[in-house]
Amino acid sequence: MITIAVANQKGGVGKTTSAVNLATAFAAIGWRTLLVDLDPQGNASTGLGIEREDRVKSSYDLLVDGIPIDDCIVRTQIPDLDLLPATVDLSGAEIELVEMHDRTGRLRAGLAEAHHDICFVDCPPSLGLLTLNALTAADRLLVPLQCEFYALEGLSQLLITVEQVQQRFNPELAIVGIALTMYDRRNRLTDQVSDDVRNVLGKLVFEAVVPRNVRLSEAPSHGLPAIVYDHNCTGSRAYMDLARELIGRLPEKRKAA
Template sequence: MITIAIANQKGGVGKTTSAVNLATAMAAIGWRTLLVDLDPQGNASTGLGVPPEDRGVSSYDVLVDGVALDEAVVSTTIPDLDLVPATVDLSGAEIELVEMHDRTGRLRDGLADAHYDICFVDCPPSLGLLTLNALTAADHLLVPLQCEFYALEGLSQLLGTVEQVKDRFNSNLSIIGVALTMFDRRNRLTDQVSDDVRGVLGEVVFESVVPRNVRLSEAPSHGLPAIVYDHNCTGSRAYMDLARELIRRLPERRKAA
């Protein structure tokens, strides 16, 4: 199984939207896909139509109590896409994990027996123990980066954390790419930020960009990924393009795009 953590400690950059729609795109082409919601807000779970009352066993139970992953997995309305939902209990997990043995390897252990082609982990907007668990479990990191003035602020901190994780917990972790989100071609600043990011990071940045799009914002309120809610909107097409590009970057890929 290929595991990809989707992380950025800055909030509101499109992590959950990216996680939900990339997972849906991969499932749509036949990859058996798992999405792990590791954000206490549980937005990825809501965005896939799983209400709080249907989240009996969650990622909290896998992390803190060592519950088997199979007990936490729920099916979604998307064929080939399963979910490990999140509950508000995760908000206290950071404190509980501090005292635990191998506190950064709990998710890695939980995913050890998972039988999927690919797994996405939607991380919270922080660099705490939840995100460290995701990075320790992951083969790759995908970073959504909003096209705004402070886009690069904090990115160096995230990249520094990645190096520390590689040194101490997961030497195989690599950055699969940086995805520019909330792209608005009408705004001159957006182009400037895009040029700056590409100038600093080069080919690490995906060619595909995700535009600002009303349909992307509307879809979660219907409990659907945008790719299902309106597969012809510009946001959905962007995520399908991003998924194709992601597959081409996967050194372990076993299927054709």
Template sequence: MITIAVANQKGGVGKTTSAVNLATAFAAIGWRTLLIDLDPQGNASTGLGIAKDQREHSSYELLVDGIALGDCIVATQIPDLDIVPAKVDLSGAEIELVEMHDRTGQLRLALAEAHHDICFIDCPPSLGLLTLNALAAADRLLVPLQCEFFALEGLSQLLSTVEQVQQRFNAELEIVGIALTMFDRRNRLTEQVSDDVRGVLGKLVFDAVVPRNVRLSEAPSHGLPAIVYDHNCSGSRAYMDLARELIGRLPERRKAA
């Protein structure tokens, strides 16, 4: 299984929107896809229409209580897309993980029994133990980056954290790409940020950019990914382009058992 952490310690950069829509795009072309909601806000779960009463076992139980992955998975209304939902009690997991042996390796252990082709992990907006568990479990890291000045400030910190994870927990982790989000061509700063990021990181930055788009914002309130809610809107088309580009950066598909 290919495992991709979607992470950036800055909030509001499009992590959850990216994780949900990329997971949906992969499921739509026949990949058995798993999405792990590792954000205590549970927005990925809500955005896929998973009601509170469907979250009996969640990512909290998966990490802290050792509940089997299969018992935590909930099927979504999207064919071939499953999710491990999140509940608010996940916010306490950071404290409880501190006491555990191999506190950064709990998610990696849990995912060992997965039978999917690809897994996306929606990380919280921090570099705490939840995100470290995701980075220790992942093969690849995808970084959504908002096209605004302050978004650049935290990028170096995230890249430094990735280097530490590679050295200490997961030598196989590599950055699959930086996805520019909330792109507004009417704003000169947006273009400047884009040029600066591409100048520094080059081909690591995806060609596809995700624009600011009302339909992307509306979709979660309907419990649907944007590419299902309105597949013709500019945001949905951007995520489909991003998914195609991402596939080209992954190893040849390994069919799950």
């Protein structure tokens, strides 16, 4: 299973929207896909239409209590897309994990029992133990980056964290790409930030950019990924383009039949 952490310690950059729609895009082409909601807010779970009362077991139970992942996963309305949901209990996991053995490797251990082709992990907007668990478990890191000035400062801190994780916990971790989100062509600053990021990081930055789009914002309130809610909107088409690019950057691993 290929595991991709979708992370940025800055909130409001389109991280959950990216994780949900990329996971849906991969499921749509027949990859058995798992989406792990590791954010205590549980927005990815809500965005896939999983009500709070249906989250009997969650990522908290897997991390803290060691419950087998098959007992925590719920099926979604999207064929081939499963979800490890999040509940508010996850907000206390940071404290509880501190005293635990292998506190940064518990997600990796839990995911070892999963039977999927690909896994996306929606991380919380911080660089705490939950995100460290995701980076330790991941083969690749995908970074959604909002096209605004302060996003660049946050990116530098994230890159430092990635280096530390590579040295201490997961030498196989690599950045698969930077995805520019909330792109507004009417704003000159957007173009400036985009140019700056591409000049510094080069081919790490995906060609596909995700625009500001009302339909992307509406979709979660209907419990649907945007590419199901309105597959023709500009935001959905951008995520489908991004998914195609991402496939081209993944290691060659034969999908299970």
